[in-house]
Amino acid sequence: MALQMYHPPQPLNEVAPWVAAELVALIHSMLTKAASERPNAAQVVTILEQLGAPRAAAASALLPGSALAALPSLVVRSQSQLNRPPSIGNGQVQTHATLRVNRGFRTSWVLMGVVCAAALIVGTVFALRVQPEAVAHSPPKRLVEWKIESQPSGASVVAASSGVVLGNTPFRSSRPAVSGEERLVLRLPGYAESALELSLGHNERRVATLQPLPPSKIVWLIDTRPTGATVMRTDTNKILGQTPLQLQLEPERVRVPLTIRLSKYQEHRIELDGQTSQERLVRLKKKENSYDLIVPVHPDED
Secondary structure (H helix, E strand, O other), rough: OOOHHOOOOOOOHHOOOOOOOOHHHHHHHHHHOOOOOOOOOOOOOOOHHHHHOOOHHHHHHHHHHOOOHHHOOOOOOHHHHHHOOOOOOOOOOOOOOOOOOOOHHHHHHHHHHHHHHHHHHHHHHHHHHHHHHHHHHHHOOOEEEEEEEEEEEOEEEOOOOOOOEEEEOOOEEEOOOOOOEEEEEEEEOOOOOOOEEEEEOOOEEEEEEEEEOOOOEEEEEEEEEEEOEEEOOOOEEEEEEOOOEEEEEEEOEOOOOOOOEEOOOEEEEEEEOOOEEEEEEEEEOOOOOOOOOOOOOOOOOO
């Protein structure tokens, strides 16, 4: 559009060489970029009459006598262009009609239609020729590239604003550079979500380590040799049960201390991870110098 507004059109005689030079000059004057330099309708009618077209009755009242003199460059009057005969003297002006048409009001309007069609053809050809050049000279847009990896891989890359899944890790994306940031979320079953803030104007490369989620319940299997020992949580003094013991507990991010007690055996202490299921077998040791107290009963004594 800018090229059509500021660049002159392709000469009509290059597209249609059979058109008379005088008519080419008139058409190009009508396509002048500055509106003040274009001839008005009355001037166009006068110039066409000079080229051989009859003056319409309705147009004769619109044309002032000095209209043609105001546009001396529109009608070519050189001897070489008009093919004057050599007998014409210096200082004389004779207009040679290069376009012969029948006299009449309808012929004038037909010629005006030809002029408009020729102008449209020139404009179209010019636009088609300059448009590819304008596109070729437009600067290319800068692209930014994102590279996202996760450990473990295979996580879904989700746009936080729209919830749309963009792909899976390892993930790569290219897009035009703009200002701002975009928030992405990595999701993988069994792992906690990981959020990333990426720049929309710069290349980004991220590696995210996903954290596994703790199970909803953990199971402890505790047994002793011999069995029947009491299992107590040391930090709370809460008795959990007797061996063999199976417990289903909520995960805790601590190590849980336990105390195991059995009569005539030494007390035993262990610690279990509060986030994982475990199985533990404890072999108890007898106490040293532990004897059973035996009290004899004599039925004859009161």
